[in-house]
Amino acid sequence: MSYSEDLLNRLIERGVALGADYVEARYQEDRGFTIALLNGRLTSVQLYRVRGIGVRVLVNGSLGFAASNSLEVEDLFKTVDNAFTRAKVASKLRKSPIEFSEEKLGRSKYRVVEKKPLVDFKVEDAVSFLTEVYKAVAGEIKDAKLASLVEVLKVHLQDKVVMTSDGGYVESYIPRLYVLASSTLLYQNRSLQRRREFGATGGVELLDEWKVASTVLDELKRLEKVLTKGVSPPSDKVDIVLGPEVVGLIVHESAGHPMEADRILGREAAQAGESYVKPEMIGVFRVGNQYATVIEDPTIPGSYGYYLYDDECVRARPRYLYREGLIYEPLHNRHTARIFGVKSNGAARAMNYASEPIIRMSNTYLEPGNMNFEELIEDIELGVYVKSYMEWNIDDARWNQRYVGLEAYLIRNGELAEPVLNPVLEFTTGWFYSNIVGKDKNLEFYPGTCGKGEPSQGVPVWFGGPNVRLSKLKVGVLR
Amino acid sequence: MSELAQLIMKTLTGKYDEVSVLVVKKESAMTKLWNTEPSITQSWSETHIHLRLTKSRRLWVLSFETRDPLSIIKDSESLLSLVDRVEEAQLYSPLPEPGKCSPIEEAYDSKIESFMDNPVELLEQMINAAMAQGVDRVAGTLTLSKITITLVSSNGFECSEVKSQVEAYARAFKGEISGHWAHGSTRLDLKAIEDVGRRAGYYATLTKTKVDISPGEYNVAISPLVVGNLFNYLAYMASALQMLMGFSVFLKYPPDVRIGSELLTLIDKPRDPTLPGVRGFDDEGIETFNKPIIEKGVVRSILHNSATAAKLGAKTTGNAGWILPTPWNLEIAEGDVKEEEIAQLVKDGLIITNNWYTRLQNYYEGYFSTVSRDVALLVKNGEVVGHVGRVRIATSYPRLLSSLIGVAKRRYDVSWWEVRIPTRAPFMIFEKVNITKPEV
Numbered sequence: 001m002s003y004s005e006d007l008l009n010r011l012i013e014r015g016v017a018l019g020a021d022y023v024e025a026r027y028q029e030d031r032g033f034t035i036a037l038l039n040g041r042l043t044s045v046q047l048y049r050v051r052g053i054g055v056r057v058l059v060n061g062s063l064g065f066a067a068s069n070s071l072e073v074e075d076l077f078k079t080v081d082n083a084f085t086r087a088k089v090a091s092k093l094r095k096s097p098i099e100f101s102e103e104k105l106g107r108s109k110y111r112v113v114e115k116k117p118l119v120d121f122k123v124e125d126a127v128s129f130l131t132e133v134y135k136a137v138a139g140e141i142k143d144a145k146l147a148s149l150v151e152v153l154k155v156h157l158q159d160k161v162v163m164t165s166d167g168g169y170v171e172s173y174i175p176r177l178y179v180l181a182s183s184t185l186l187y188q189n190r191s192l193q194r195r196r197e198f199g200a201t202g203g204v205e206l207l208d209e210w211k212v213a214s215t216v217l218d219e220l221k222r223l224e225k226v227l228t229k230g231v232s233p234p235s236d237k238v239d240i241v242l243g244p245e246v247v248g249l250i251v252h253e254s255a256g257h258p259m260e261a262d263r264i265l266g267r268e269a270a271q272a273g274e275s276y277v278k279p280e281m282i283g284v285f286r287v288g289n290q291y292a293t294v295i296e297d298p299t300i301p302g303s304y305g306y307y308l309y310d311d312e313c314v315r316a317r318p319r320y321l322y323r324e325g326l327i328y329e330p331l332h333n334r335h336t337a338r339i340f341g342v343k344s345n346g347a348a349r350a351m352n353y354a355s356e357p358i359i360r361m362s363n364t365y366l367e368p369g370n371m372n373f374e375e376l377i378e379d380i381e382l383g384v385y386v387k388s389y390m391e392w393n394i395d396d397a398r399w400n401q402r403y404v405g406l407e408a409y410l411i412r413n414g415e416l417a418e419p420v421l422n423p424v425l426e427f428t429t430g431w432f433y434s435n436i437v438g439k440d441k442n443l444e445f446y447p448g449t450c451g452k453g454e455p456s457q458g459v460p461v462w463f464g465g466p467n468v469r470l471s472k473l474k475v476g477v478l479r
Numbered sequence: 480m481s482e483l484a485q486l487i488m489k490t491l492t493g494k495y496d497e498v499s500v501l502v503v504k505k506e507s508a509m510t511k512l513w514n515t516e517p518s519i520t521q522s523w524s525e526t527h528i529h530l531r532l533t534k535s536r537r538l539w540v541l542s543f544e545t546r547d548p549l550s551i552i553k554d555s556e557s558l559l560s561l562v563d564r565v566e567e568a569q570l571y572s573p574l575p576e577p578g579k580c581s582p583i584e585e586a587y588d589s590k591i592e593s594f595m596d597n598p599v600e601l602l603e604q605m606i607n608a609a610m611a612q613g614v615d616r617v618a619g620t621l622t623l624s625k626i627t628i629t630l631v632s633s634n635g636f637e638c639s640e641v642k643s644q645v646e647a648y649a650r651a652f653k654g655e656i657s658g659h660w661a662h663g664s665t666r667l668d669l670k671a672i673e674d675v676g677r678r679a680g681y682y683a684t685l686t687k688t689k690v691d692i693s694p695g696e697y698n699v700a701i702s703p704l705v706v707g708n709l710f711n712y713l714a715y716m717a718s719a720l721q722m723l724m725g726f727s728v729f730l731k732y733p734p735d736v737r738i739g740s741e742l743l744t745l746i747d748k749p750r751d752p753t754l755p756g757v758r759g760f761d762d763e764g765i766e767t768f769n770k771p772i773i774e775k776g777v778v779r780s781i782l783h784n785s786a787t788a789a790k791l792g793a794k795t796t797g798n799a800g801w802i803l804p805t806p807w808n809l810e811i812a813e814g815d816v817k818e819e820e821i822a823q824l825v826k827d828g829l830i831i832t833n834n835w836y837t838r839l840q841n842y843y844e845g846y847f848s849t850v851s852r853d854v855a856l857l858v859k860n861g862e863v864v865g866h867v868g869r870v871r872i873a874t875s876y877p878r879l880l881s882s883l884i885g886v887a888k889r890r891y892d893v894s895w896w897e898v899r900i901p902t903r904a905p906f907m908i909f910e911k912v913n914i915t916k917p918e919v
Binding site for chain 2: 036038041042043044045046047048049050051052062063064065066067068069070071072075078079082083085086087089090091092093094095096098122123124127147148150182183184186191192193265266267269270271273352353354356390391392393394395396397399400401402404406422424426427428431435454455456473474476478479
C-alpha cells in the first residue's frame with residue numbers, strides 16, 4: 001500500500017467510525033508553471049504547487065466536504081471531523097436524504113503517456129518557444145498595428161488518488177499543456193482583439209503539433225483584413241454558416257450545460273443557474289432536428305477534458321446529450337443518478353483538492369456531417385460565415401444566447417467574399433438546433449476553462465464541431 | 480511572523496537578491512442551499528504561501544497551497560539555476576521602501592467565527608425571510624471566513640492583519656420568476672442576512688405579469704448587484720497591467736479624460752474595515768490608501784504596483800499584486816435619488832435586478848453585453864407593470880457611463896458569485912440603453 005493509499009484509508013476509517021454512511025477521500029496535487037510574455041519580452045514566471053486532501057461524507061442524508069493542505073494526520077482527522085459534524089448539523093434543515101447510486105466502482109491506475117514529458121520541460125525552453133512565436137508574428141502585420149501580443153504558456157501536471165468507503169480506488173496522472181496568444185490590432189479608428197487558445201493532454205510534442213507560430217500569424221493576417229477592409233453585415237435576413245469554434249461554444253453552452261443533471265434539479269440555482277430542461281423532458285422532448293446530435297466524451301485520447309474515471313471512481317464513457325434532436329442523456333454523478341433512477345455516467349470532477357466533485361463537461365461536440373465546406377455553402381446566394389468570436393453569453397436557463405463574430409465573411413454566390421465586422425447573432429437554443437440545415441465533415445476542437453460551482457471551479461474542457469449551416473437569420477451590429 | 484514564513488526567509492535570504500513571503504491562512508465554512516435545503520456544507524483549512532524572488536533583475540512568483548516546507552524550499556531553490564538562462568523581467572522594479580505596518584483594525588468580528596460550526600440560525604433567518612414573502616423555494620449560499628494575511632520581505636517589511644468575512648446570497652423562486660439579493664461584510668449583521676432573504680423573496684413575488692418587449696433603447700435602472708458586476712469588470716480594466724496588455728478601456732480614456740456622467744464616482748477603498756477586500760498593506764508592503772478611479776465622470780487613477788508604475792512613469796498606488804495590480808474594495812459614491820423614486824425616474828423602461836455572464840467583444844473600446852437573470856421589471860409612467868423575461872444590456876462602457884442620469888442615496892455592501900471585488904453600490908439609472916433579446 002502506498003503512502004497516499006494508507007493515509008486515505010485511515011481517513012475513510014475515521015469517517016466511518018464517526019458514523020458516516022459514505023466517505024470519500026481524495027489526494028490531489030496540481031503543479032507546474034505559467035510564463036507570460038508581453039510583446040516578445042518576458043513579463044512573469046510563476047510556479048505553483050497546489051496539494052492537499054479533500055474529504056466528502058454522507059451523514060444522516062446530509063453531504064459534507066472539507067479540505068486541508070496540511071498532510072499531518074492530526075490535521076486531516078480534524079478535516080474529517082469538520083466534514084462530519086458540520087454535515088450532521090446541517091442535516092436538521094434537510095427534508096429528504098441525499099443518497100448515492102449503487103455503482104460498480106473502479107479499482108484502477110492510469111497515466112497519460114507523453115512522448116516528451118512535461119515534467120522535463122524547462123522554463124527557459126518555454127520562454128524561447130514563445131519568443132520565437134513573437135518573432136515570427138510581429139513584423140508580418142503591416143497594414144494594421146499589432147498594438148500588443150500577450151503570450152501565455154502553462155504546464156499543468158495533475159496527480160489524483162481517490163478512494164471511497166464502498167470500494168472505489170483510482171490513481172491517475174494527467175499532464176496538460178496550454179498556450180494563449182492574445183492580441184490587439186489597431187487601424188485608424190478601429191480596433192480588434194482576439195484570444196487564440198491551444199490546449200490538450202500530452203507532452204511537449206503538442207507544441208509541434210499545434211504549429212502555434214504559423215496558426216497565430218495566419219489568423220492575425222486574416223483578422224488584419226477584417227479590421228482594415230471589413231464591412232457591415234447585411235441588414236436583411238441571410239443564410240448563416242458557423243465555424244467549428246463557434247459551433248463548439250454553442251453546444252458547450254446550450255447542450256452541455258443544460259444537460260447537467262444538477263442544474264436540471266436546481267442545485268446550482270443561485271450560482272451557475274438552472275436549465276430549460278426539466279426531468280420529464282428527458283427521452284421525450286425534441287429540441288432540434290435530425291442534425292442535432294451532441295456528444296460528450298471524456299475518453300477522447302489527448303483531449304483537454306480527458307479522464308477515464310471520474311472523481312467518484314465511476315468509469316467514464318461517451319454520452320449522447322442530444323440525439324437527432326431528442327433530449328437524450330444528462331450528465332450524472334452518483335447523487336443525481338440516484339434521483340433519476342439510473343447509473344452514474346461518470347461526470348463528477350473536482351478542480352483541485354479543495355473543491356467538491358460536481359457534474360462537469362469534458363469534451364463536448366456536435367456530430368459532424370459528411371459534406372465538404374464547399375458543398376455546404378455552394379448554393380448560398382448571400383450569407384454570413386462566422387469563424388471565430390470574442391463576446392458571447394447565454395442566460396442562466398441556457399436558452400437565450402448571443403455571439404459576436406470576430407473573423408467573419410460574406411458568402412456571395414457560393415463563395416467566401418469580403419470580411420464582415422462584428423456580426424451579432426442572437427437566437428434561442430430551440431431555434432439553433434431546429435434550424436441546422438447542413439454540416440460538413442471537418443470536426444475541430446478548441447480548449448476552454450469551464451467555470452461552475454461555489455467556490456467557482458475552472459476545469460479544462462474541449463468543445464468542437466464541424467462547420468454548420470443554419471436557416472436565414474437577421475444579423476445585428478454592435479451599438 | 481508565522482514559523483513557516485520565518486523558515487522560508489531564513490533559508491532563501493542570501494540566495495536571492497530579494498525575498499518576499501506572503502502567507503494567507505484561511506478557515507472557512509460554507510453552506511450551499513438548494514430547494515430550501517442544504518445541498519452541502521464545505522469547510523476549508525488552508526495555508527496559501529506566495530513567494531516573490533528576484534536575482535539579477537530576474538523575477539519569479541511562486542504559489543503554494545501546501546504546508547510542506549521542504550517542497551517549497553526545493554521548488555524555490557530550483558529557480559537559481561535559471562538566472563543565467565532566462566532574460567530580465569520587463570516588469571521588474573526593486574521592492575519599494577517599505578511603508579509602515581498599519582494593519583486595518585476592526586476588520587475582524589469574532590461572531591462570524593463562532594457560527595462556523597453551526598450556522599443553522601443564520602440560514603434559517605435568510606430562508607424564513609424569503610419564504611415569508613410567499614416564494615416556492617430558496618437557493619443560496621452562506622460563507623463564513625477568518626483570514627490572516629502576513630507579509631515578510633527582505634526590505635525589512637513585516638506586517639500581519641486579520642479579518643473576518645460573511646458572504647450571504649439568496650435566490651428565491653415563485654413559479655418561473657426569481658429574485659436575488661446579496662450581502663458581503665467583515666461584520667456579522669443578522670438584519671443584513673435576513674434582508675438578503677427578504678429582498679430575494681420580494682423581487683420574486685413583485686409581479687406575475689409577463690410582458691413582451693421589443694429590442695431597442697430603454698431607460699434602465701440597475702440594482703446594486705448589477706452595478707457591482709459591471710463595475711468589477713471596469714475596475715479590473717483600471718489595473719495598469721491590463722492597460723499594458725491592451726485589454727483596457729482606459730487606454731482610450733486615460734487619467735483626466737471624461738468617461739462618464741458627472742454623477743459617477745468610483746473609488747478603490749482598501750481601508751474600509753467593513754468591506755471584505757480590506758487591506759492595510761499591499762503585496763509590496765506599501766500602505767494602502769483609498770483613491771478615486773473615476774471622479775465625477777473623469778478618470779483619476781490607474782492602479783499600480785511598483786513595476787507597472789516604473790514602466791509607465793507613475794507612482795505605485797498600493798495595489799500590488801506582484802504581477803497584476805488589483806482593486807481591493809469598490810465604492811460608488813452616493814447620489815440623491817430615493818429608492819421609492821427610481822421607477823419615476825425611469826418613467827418608461829426597465830429595472831434590471833440581477834445579471835450575469837458579462838463578456839466583452841473589445842476591451843479597448845469597452846464593448847460588452849450582459850444578461851439579466853432574475854426578474855427584469857417593466858416600468859410604464861413610473862409604475863412597475865410587469866416583467867419582461869431575460870433580456871440583455873448590449874452597449875459600451877463609455878456609452879453607458881455617459882448616459883447615467885441618477886444614483887440612489889442608499890448603498891448596499893454586495894459580494895457574491897458574480898461580484899468578486901466587494902462593492903458598496905447603489906441603484907443607478909441610465910437613459911437610452913441598448914436592450915437586446917433573440918427574436919427567433
